[in-house]
Amino acid sequence: LxxxxxxxxxxxxxxxxxxxxxxxxxxxxxxxxxxxxxxxxxxxxxxxxxxxxxxxLRDPKSLMLDSVRDLNESVVQQVITADDVKHKERLVQWLLANETYDKAVVFTNTREQADRLGGVLVASNLKVFVLHGEKDQKDRKLAMDRLKAGAVKVLVATDVAARGIHVDGLDLVINFDMPRSGDEYVHRIGRTGRVGGEGTAISLIAAHEWNLMASIQRYLRQNFEYRLIEALKGNFLGPKNLKSNGKAAGSKKKKMKKKADAKKGKKPARKKAVAKKNSRTNKPVPDTNSGFATVKKRKNPGPLD
Structure with a gap:
């Protein structure tokens, strides 16, 4: 050296x-x-x-081509909501059967999910290669060579394939699992729309991934296009209430209190519709909030009463 x-x-x-x-x-x-x-x-x-x-480095010169927020405008970014893993598998099968593309990469967060999804797609008569960290170098090279040559159109991969891959004609990226950070998202969708080309990036979002997706949108300062496939419409179509940052609005304090009470062994308090009573007389107290007060009896009623 x-x-x-x-x-x-x-x-x-x-x-x-x-x-x-x-x-x-x-x-x-x-x-x-x-x-x-x-x-x-x-x-x-x-x-x-x-x-x-x-x-x-010694006296380095820095050159920044663009920032993570300056994504290629030629890449269409879409989001499809999903109920669970099986629903996502059906969505991927539908997209690979109906989208117009030359080559596609489907990203998962784990090796186990990559192997499972690869098996599901092979059972659908699709030519698929699976690429992750436990694959031998020979298998990795074979997968990339087949994809580049066009012998295989679909690659299922973990983030090991998100870096340093350049494949001509790769115009579809599907995020089976939402990546864990904005930078990883950029690397994944950067596999398409390269060197002036066009591409589509589709992310499948389950309920537990919604806030992560919202955080990535804010990080990139971009809004994804929401898409619904009527043939595979699920139950989860997004949170009913959203915060200003795009995340799901939930009762975080109540959930934390329930967890604290559960640790202490306390039972959750139940609300009962019991009429309020005077502590000395044990008689009902007038309900002034309802707009109607209890009628009081007069001691000496007059002739008109």
């Missing part, structure tokens, strides 16, 4: 996310000091990135 003249650190933020910071810094320290170093990252990376820049 002492003879190295140029060091290129690509996908730097991803290496940091995966815990390779110490390894990268160690390798950079072994290289000759009189070298040119290029560092590329899709996101700012925060304090960890600043540390890597300070350790590996």
């Amino acid at each position: 002492q003879d190295l003249e140029m060091l290129v650190l690509d996908e730097s933020d991803r290496m940091l996310d995966m815990g390779f910071s110490d390894d990268v810094l160690r390798l950079a320290a072994e290289c000759r000091a009189e070298r040119q170093t290029l560092l590329f990252s899709a996101t700012s990376g925060g304090n960890a990135m600043e540390k890597m820049v300070a350790s590996t």
Whole structure:
């Protein structure tokens, strides 16, 4: 490494996310000091990135092509609500059967879900490859080669495939699971609409993912297009009440109180419609809130009474 003249650190933020910071810094320290170093990252990376820049670059020049909020306008971003995992599977089957696309990537958050969904799609007579971290390098290379060659049109993958992939004609991205952050969302949908092309990104949102989706919208300062597939219309069509930030309006304080009471072993208080009584006479108290007061008896009624 002492003879190295140029060091290129690509996908730097991803290496940091995966815990390779110490390894990268160690390798950079072994290289000759009189070298040119290029560092590329899709996101700012925060304090960890600043540390890597300070350790590996010398008098660096910074070039920002765009920010995460400057997404490609040629990518249509849509949201479809779903009831559960099985409903999402049916939606993916419908989309892959009815959407117009050349090649597609379906993203999941876990390897287990990727394998399960891959099996469901294969059972639907679709040619599908599954790509995740537990796949051998040979299987990964085979999957990408087949997708690029057009022998396979659909790739089911975890976020391991969201970085560094460029496939010509990939014009459809489906988020089976909503990504856990805005940056991951950007990386996923960035697989389509590349180099001036057009594409569509569709996210399937269950009730528990709504607030995450709203947070990503606010982070990107963009509004997604809501879409309904009548043939597969579910029960969950979005929260009934929304906050100003787009998240579901819920009684957070009440839920926290119920949890606290449950820990203490208290039973939830039940509301009973019991008439109020005077503590001394045990007689009903006039209900002034209803607009009608209890009629009082006069001690000495007159002749007109």
